[in-house]
Amino acid sequence: MTTAIRKLLVANRGEIALRVMRTCREMGIRTVAIYSEADRLSPHVRYADEAVCVGPPPSSESYLQTDVIIDVCKKLAVDAIHPGYGFLSENANFARAVREAGLIFVGPSPEAIEMMGSKLGAKAAVSTYNIPMVPGTPDAISDREAAKRTAAEIGYPILIKASAGGGGKGMRIVQMEQEFDEQMERAVSEAISSFGDGSVFIEKYVTSPRHVEIQVLGDQHGNIIHLFERECSVQRRHQKVVEEAPSAVLTPEIRAEMGRCAVDVARACGYYGAGTVEFIVDDQLNFYFLEMNTRLQVEHPVTEQITGVDLVKQMIYIAEGKPLTIKQDELEIKGHAVEIRVYAEDPANNFLPDVGTLHTYVRPQGNGVRVDDGFEQGMAIPIYYDPMIAKLITYGATREEAIEKMIRAIDEYQISGVQTTLPFCRFVMEHEAFRSxxxxxxxxxxxxxxQVLQAQPDATETQLAATLAAWLLDQRKPKAESAATSLPVQRSKWKENRLR
Incomplete structure (x- = not known):
């Protein structure tokens, strides 16, 4: 049985909210935006058919307010909720509350989210399938001396990891047994403070790991496919900055085997929707299951570029109960895509977040360039949320072409007012290790x-010229009225304007 979605609320903000809304508009689905007081003037608020303020700037008082969000859905006759990524996207209780309210959650079941939300639970779930695992403890550590014996057996260095962890939190590398107790205490303490769960386990530490993930799609009829891999190894603070598809090193045989394993992981938890199975790959191209992310990934555009599949559209079809119409043997990799995350961070200062106003903000354009963002010139970068400004994606027939397009696009991207990761990403694109x-x-x-950024061309004069040009252009434009409104619901003029 299928249920058509006619109105969808996006329980998120910024670029991912816009990304979902654009696909909804193509599908004829009306959209509702929610926003905090800090995001009142954000593009996603204006783009939606309706928009409702759900609270003050802190996410705990706005974007994480389950009851408020569901109440908005009831008042505006919303059929479904898309959670995007972050915030409530992997919150099983939220997915359950949405279902109990008679709404459609555009994502997997609460049970699948719960199962894969625990690294130990995920390992247990997939243990019946022939999926390679990093050697380590199968359960949370309850006997520290026994854990030390296991560590000695698998050999140092090892990782102590939080079962409920993510983003590098609750994770410690132990080089030798003398460090075990101290690092254990730190890992448990961080796991409790970050996740409210002090459960930790140990794994063999792969000394030269690559981070490779497989995109999967499953419907509610038991059909599951994979859409190849994404290489996500360029990271800072255990979080990705550069991604690409496909990986530069996987053979067709390894790719096929990783795909099979990813599909089995999804099958192990009865998965439907879009999800990502993450693997660690060592320097001999042996791969090991790491975890499953039960949501749309930040880096999903590179998969869309090489497959031609709109992942958000597929998520909506699946949520409506429709079977997958894409067959595994119909999919093929076409070309190469690279994505960089443009953060308001200072690479010269340990990638610390930067705040300020986008005095200049001019996006790159041209063949093979895609920008997913949620900001405009003159907007401030809020201190309350992740500092990502945009995702810049380039596509080419070959990896070399995609990289060259990325360098050109980075050079064309004009941002002033805050420090960004653009210079760092340009450094990556030109580095021999990445190119090879x-x-x-x-x-x-x-x-x-x-210091390596100092060797790059000085962009000061270019930025000054761009700022002046943007200012002069702004002076010629008629001044628009303020977008702020005292009404509780803002209604889009898009359809009205389109009919004129």
Whole structure:
């Protein structure tokens, strides 16, 4: 049985809210935006057919307010909620509350989210399938001495990891047994403070790891496919900055085997919707299951570029109960895509977040360039949320072409008012390790220092010229009225204007 979605609320903000809304508009689905007081003038608020303020700037008082969001849905006759990524996207209780309210959650079941939300639970769920696992403890550590014996058996270095962890939190590398107790205490303490769960386990530490993930799609009829891999090894603070599809090093045989394993992971938890199965790959191209992310990934555009599949559209079809119409043997990799995350961060100062106003904000354009963002010139970068300004994606017939397009697009991207990761990403694109494909998750530690950015062309004069040009252009434009409104619901003029 299928249920048509006619109105959808996006329980998110910024670029991912816009990304979902654009596909909804193509599908003839009306959209509702929610926003905090800090995001009142954000593009996603104006783009939606309706928009409702759900609270003050802190996410705990706005974007994480389950009851408020569901109440908005009831008042505006919303059929479904898309959670985007972050915030409530992997919150099983939210997915359950949405279902109990008689709404459609555009994502997996609460049970699948719960199962894969625990690294130990995920390992247990997939243990009946022939999926490679990193050697380690199968359960949370309850006997520290026994854990030390296990560590000695698998060999140092090892990782102590929080079962409920993510983003590098609650994770410690232990080089030798003498460090075990101290690092254990730190990992448990951080796991409790970050996740409210002090459960930790140990794994063999892969010394030169690559982070490779497989995109999967499953419907509610038991059909599951994979859409190949994404390489996500260039990271800082265990979080991705550069992604690409496909990986530069996987053979067709390894790709097929990783795809099979990813589909089995999804099958192990009865998964439907879009999800990502993450693997660690060592320097011999042996791969090991890491975890499953039960949501749309930030880096999903590179998969869309090489497959031609709109992942958001597929998520909506699946949520409506429709069977997948894409067959595994129909999919093929076409070309190459690279994505960089443009953060308001200072690469010269340990990538610390930067705040300020986008005095200049001019997007790159041209063949093979895609920008997913949620900001405009003159907007301030809020201190309350993740500092990502945009995702810049380039596509080419070959990897070399995609990289060259990325360098050109970075040079054309004009941002002033805040420090960004653009200079760092340009450094990556030109580095021999990246160009050759011979890199791993230690790229930043091995190759990057603030001094290397000083060797790049001085962009000061270019930025000053761009700022002046933008100011002059702004003076010629008629001044628009303020977008702020005292009404509780803002209604889009898009359809009205289109009919004129």
């Amino acid at each position: 494909g011979q890199f791993d998750t230690h790229f930043v530690q091995r190759y990057f220092t603030p």
